Amino acid sequence: xxxxxxxxxxxxxxxxxxxxxxxxEPVKAYQSDNPDKVELGKKLYFDPRLSKSGFIxxxxxxxxxxxxxxxxxxxxxxxxxxxxxxxxTVLNSSLNLAQFWDGRAxxxxxxxxxxxxxxxxxxxxxxxxxxxxxxIPAYKASFQQVYNKDMIDIDQVTDAIxxxxxxxxxxxSPFDRYLKGDKYAISEQAQKGYALFKSTGCTACHNxxxxxxxxxxxxxxxxxYETNNPAAGRSAVTGKEIDRFAFKVPTLRNIELxxxxxxxxxxxxxxxxVDVMAEIQLGRKLEDQxxxxxxAFLKTLTGKQPxxxxxxxxxxxxxxxxxxxx
Amino acid sequence: xxxxxxxxxxxxxxxxxxxxxxxxEPVKAYQSDNPDKVELGKKLYFDPRLSKSGFIxxxxxxxxxxxxxxxxxxxxxxxxxxxxxxxxTVLNSSLNLAQFWDGRAxxxxxxxxxxxxxxxxxxxxxxxxxxxxxxIPAYKASFQQVYNKDMIDIDQVTDAIxxxxxxxxxxxSPFDRYLKGDKYAISEQAQKGYALFKSTGCTACHNxxxxxxxxxxxxxxxxxYETNNPAAGRSAVTGKEIDRFAFKVPTLRNIELxxxxxxxxxxxxxxxxVDVMAEIQLGRKLEDQxxxxxxAFLKTLTGKQPxxxxxxxxxxxxxxxxxxxx
Numbered sequence: 317x318x319x320x321x322x323x324x325x326x327x328x329x330x331x332x333x334x335x336x337x338x339x340x341e342p343v344k345a346y347q348s349d350n351p352d353k354v355e356l357g358k359k360l361y362f363d364p365r366l367s368k369s370g371f372i373x374x375x376x377x378x379x380x381x382x383x384x385x386x387x388x389x390x391x392x393x394x395x396x397x398x399x400x401x402x403x404x405t406v407l408n409s410s411l412n413l414a415q416f417w418d419g420r421a422x423x424x425x426x427x428x429x430x431x432x433x434x435x436x437x438x439x440x441x442x443x444x445x446x447x448x449x450x451x452i453p454a455y456k457a458s459f460q461q462v463y464n465k466d467m468i469d470i471d472q473v474t475d476a477i478x479x480x481x482x483x484x485x486x487x488x489s490p491f492d493r494y495l496k497g498d499k500y501a502i503s504e505q506a507q508k509g510y511a512l513f514k515s516t517g518c519t520a521c522h523n524x525x526x527x528x529x530x531x532x533x534x535x536x537x538x539x540x541y542e543t544n545n546p547a548a549g550r551s552a553v554t555g556k557e558i559d560r561f562a563f564k565v566p567t568l569r570n571i572e573l574x575x576x577x578x579x580x581x582x583x584x585x586x587x588x589x590v591d592v593m594a595e596i597q598l599g600r601k602l603e604d605q606x607x608x609x610x611x612a613f614l615k616t617l618t619g620k621q622p623x624x625x626x627x628x629x630x631x632x633x634x635x636x637x638x639x640x641x642x
Numbered sequence: 643x644x645x646x647x648x649x650x651x652x653x654x655x656x657x658x659x660x661x662x663x664x665x666x667e668p669v670k671a672y673q674s675d676n677p678d679k680v681e682l683g684k685k686l687y688f689d690p691r692l693s694k695s696g697f698i699x700x701x702x703x704x705x706x707x708x709x710x711x712x713x714x715x716x717x718x719x720x721x722x723x724x725x726x727x728x729x730x731t732v733l734n735s736s737l738n739l740a741q742f743w744d745g746r747a748x749x750x751x752x753x754x755x756x757x758x759x760x761x762x763x764x765x766x767x768x769x770x771x772x773x774x775x776x777x778i779p780a781y782k783a784s785f786q787q788v789y790n791k792d793m794i795d796i797d798q799v800t801d802a803i804x805x806x807x808x809x810x811x812x813x814x815s816p817f818d819r820y821l822k823g824d825k826y827a828i829s830e831q832a833q834k835g836y837a838l839f840k841s842t843g844c845t846a847c848h849n850x851x852x853x854x855x856x857x858x859x860x861x862x863x864x865x866x867y868e869t870n871n872p873a874a875g876r877s878a879v880t881g882k883e884i885d886r887f888a889f890k891v892p893t894l895r896n897i898e899l900x901x902x903x904x905x906x907x908x909x910x911x912x913x914x915x916v917d918v919m920a921e922i923q924l925g926r927k928l929e930d931q932x933x934x935x936x937x938a939f940l941k942t943l944t945g946k947q948p949x950x951x952x953x954x955x956x957x958x959x960x961x962x963x964x965x966x967x968x
Contacts, residue, residue, distance in 0.1 A: 362707050371702070381688050381955045388965055397721035398967060573957050576964075585960045589737055593919045598824045617688050617742045628947050632721050635912045638902075641724060 339519040340527055342492035343408060343569065344620055346482050354526060356458045357480030359627050364614035366445050367396055370639025374431070374477065378406040378550065380622045383573025384484065389581030394439030401547050402581035405574045407622075408567050410482045411526035417563045417579045420553045424478035431468055432486060442470040448637055449473070454630030486570055486619030494616070502616040509613030512606055517598045526567040527617060533563045538599035541592075545580035572615045585610050666853050668818035669734060669895065669945055672808050673778045683806030685953050686799060688776040693764035693772050700757070700803065702714040706901030706948045709899025710810065715907030718920025725900045727873050728907035731801055733948075736808045736895050737852035743889045745858060751803035755796055763965045768796040774963055775799070780956030783863035812896055812945030820942070828942040835939030838932055840911045843924045852893040853943060860888045861905065867918075871906035898941045913939050 338353075348354045360366065364373040377391040377399075378384050379459040384407035386392075390399040401417055411413065415427035431437040432445055449468050459468045462476065493501035493511070501512075513519060522528045532550045535541045545624045550559035563579050576582065590610050594600040601611070659749035674680045686692065686723045690699040703717040704710050710731035712718075717725040727743055734742065737748045741753035743925045756869050757763040760772055775794050788802065817836070819827035828836075861867045867887075887931060891966045902908065903915040907937075918938050920926040928936070 364705075364712075366710075370714055370716060371712065376697070379690075382954055383957070386697065386957065388696055388967065392695060392967055396967070496690075532772060540949065575958065583726070584964060587960075596729055623951060625949060626952050627707055631709070632901065634913075641714065 323562050338495060339514065339523040340491070340495065341483075342495050343411075343485050343487040343489070343525055345412070345487045346485050348479055348483060350462070350479060351435065352458070353476050353479045354483055355480075355627075356455075356462055357476035357478070358628055359387045359455075359458075360477050361480055361488055362385075363629050365448050365629075365632070365636075366432050366440065366473075368440040368444070368639070369393065369641045371641070372438050374406075375426075377431070379404045380484070382407070382408060383570045383621075385574045387575060389576055391437070393437040394435065401437060401545065401579050402576070403571060404566060407574075408485050408526050408529070408569045410485065411529065411567065412529040412564065413526070414564065418553050419564050424481050424546035425474045425514055428474035428477040428481075442473075442556065445473065445635065446470060448632075450547055451621075451633050451636040452630050454612075466490050482606075484619060484622055489569070489617050489619035491613070491616040492619065495627070503612060504607055506612040506616045509609035509611065513613055514603070515612050516594060516610075519594070521565045521584045522568050523596075526569055526627075528565040528567040528569075531565050532559070532562045533565050533597070536561065536596045539565065539596040539598050541578075543578075543580045543582060545582075549583055568614060568617055570618050570621075572618050586614060590614070646791055647873045648936070658715070662799070664821060665849040666817070666821065667842065667851045668821050669813040669815070669851055671803055671813045672736070672811050673803055674809060675803060676788070678803050679788045679805045680809055681806075681953075682781075682901045683707075683802035684950065685781075685955055686769060686803050687806055688953050689955050690960070690964075691774050691955075691965070692758050692766060692799075693720065694766040695964070695967045697967070698764050700754075703729045703757075703763075706732070706810070708946075709733060709896050710735075710948075711900045713901060715902055717763070718761040720761065723762035725906050727871065728902070731896060732807055733897045733900075734811050734852050736811065736857070737893065738855040738890065739857065740890065743873065744876050744879050745890050747914075750807050751797075751800045754800035754803040754807075769797065770963065772796060772955075774958075777959050777962040778956050778960075779959070791931040798823055810948055812947060815895070815943050815945035817939070817942040818945065819932070824853060829938060831946075833938065835935035841938050842920060842926055842928070842936075843931075844919070844936075847891045848894050852895055854891040854893040854895075857891050858885070858888045859891050859923070862887065865922040867904075867922050869906045869908060871908075873905055875905075875915050890893055894940060896947075897942050898944050912940060916940070937941055 361374040364370050372394065377386045379386055386403055386407035387417060390401060391403045393399055398637045404417065410424060413419065414422040415424060416430070421427040421430060429442060432440050433442055439620065446468050449459070456468070459472055465472070490501045505562070521533050524530050535549070549561055550562035551557060572588065575586070576584045577586070583589045583592060589606050590607050591602060594602045649690050687700040690702070692699065698720065705712055710733035712729055717729045719725055723841045730743065736750060739745065741750060742756070743746040747753040747756060755768060758766050759768055772794050775785070782794070785791070785798055789798045791798070816827045847857060849858050850856050851906060861875070873887055876888035876919060877883060897912065901912070902910045903912070909915045909918060913933050916933050920928045
């Protein structure tokens with residue numbers, strides 16, 4: 317027994333050593349030190365009263381029942397406007413080096429204000445959103461408890477939403493359990509896919525805790541990516557021609573849930589996305605079997621999805637401005 | 643001790659006798675004998691893939707975070723169409739004698755098919771919705787487990803949604819606790835409001851477990867109700883002129899959460915709704931104090947809201963038809 321225990325221990329140690337040498341790290345759960353702020357942010361995330369119409373919430377396009385996305389090429393916004401770019405998943409987005417495809421928001425707090433005031437998304441203004449919240453006693457009390465200020469402001473709103481979003485990490489995927497030493501956590505095919513994922517060069521960009529999200533890269537390094545989508549990418553932020561068509565590398569965590577793929581949402585099948593990426597980023601034409609293996613690996617990146625009670629929103633009052641669908 | 647126990651028992655007995663004589667009955671919790679069906683129905687209720695756009699689910703307009711309504715005069719549907727009538731709450735809707743304002747669906751199962759195929763609501767067809775579900779293995783397995791048939795059909799879909807909706811009753815409101823003998827469960831003002839609610843005649847229509855929902859009544863019995871809404875009401879179903887402008891009496895359960903009020907959603911303030919109802923249905927002009935008392939009573943009808951984990955939806959596959967926002 318002692319000897320067996322010794323062997324098991326050695327196994328665990330070598331697994332840990334292995335994990336340390338791998339380009340991908342397990343996702344760590346997030347423990348907020350302010351549960352009240354998380355609860356407030358969760359309500360705001362689900363509250364369509366932050367939109368002009370009273371119909372669209374953060375969860376409309378970053379749906380936590382669907383991998384933190386809307387599973388559409390581009391989102392539907394106010395007055396049925398179709399968005400210019402694919403809605404990235406909110407899951408594990410705290411691990412990104414910046415927010416939006418072009419990184420124009422430095423963090424989740426800065427990001428959260430964008431869609432509220434975007435005429436083609438939630439179509440509101442920050443001032444009107446605050447006016448709504450100020451008239452709802454339960455919100456008023458929660459904000460005062462969390463921020464201890466007389467008035468609600470947009471900084472508090474986006475700070476609370478961001479704190480909730482930080483909890484939306486997805487630990488404990490089969491691949492993470494494999495990384496931590498459970499060699500039966502993923503299939504042999506997925507293991508082959510992971511080996512290929514590394515040897516083909518995918519991990520040059522898709523690495524770290526989020527398997528992406530930590531650099532900008534040109535879409536079409538080796539071969540141009542053909543699209544009708546007009547997004548300029550990172551150059552819209554930096555003004556530098558060299559950044560044209562560079563985008564934040566998306567996380568591959570939960571990739572099975574976050575179709576369709578790429579910034580234009582043009583590719584629906586994960587196998588096709590793998591095929592295109594290898595070709596235009598790495599100059600490699602993969603065989604079908606290899607694509608299937610990498611796809612099998614990618615599907616092991618689906619982690620524990622957000623798990624909480626459906627929030628109950630406090631009702632409006634007689635002084636709350638009415639929603640305006642027009 | 644024995645004597646005290648005897649007194650307490652007498653108190654309970656007289657409370658039960660009181661409840662039996664009251665026009666309103668406490669809401670009973672619903673225990674489904676088929677939890678798998680409830681879980682399946684819950685997923686379908688939250689799944690926007692039952693709409694053409696992939697954007698609108700049952701929960702979009704009957705939002706379980708907002709009293710089972712969308713808190714809009716009329717709903718936003720496919721392509722931002724504005725609906726013809728206020729979306730009634732799904733909460734306690736199993737207690738209604740029929741569904742929709744005009745009662746054109748005999749039960750929740752019959753109702754559930756309507757919005758899916760309504761061009762101005764979810765904008766889909768039943769056949770296409772089934773085609774989507776058939777391509778999603780986890781749905782396929784759930785349907786086979788619950789219904790034991792080779793193919794999914796619309797009857798199964800609406801049956802599962804209806805079974806979930808039956809669980810959306812809201813027991814344990816302060817008023818129900820009062821009815822059951824806890825005389826401190828509602829304020830003195832609310833008690834006065836309840837007495838007025840009965841003596842004014844409101845309970846002629848708003849009675850029973852749902853405090854409504856069990857009869858059709860003309861909107862404007864004593865005095866016409868002025869509205870721009872063209873809905874004909876019950877006559878659209880019966881073809882009888884006498885039923886013109888008759889609507890199903892709405893439940894008053896959770897009325898604080900289900901604004902705006904009436905079939906046209908024209909009235910936002912509960913006090914105003916009470917005022918109008920007394921005038922046009924009962925020919926009574928209430929004083930402000932009386933309106934406040936009745937409103938205080940009505941707010942005690944908010945019961946235990948739906949309480950469950952946010953559902954996780956199974957992902958689409960390569961053969962799933964794509965959403966179509968157009």
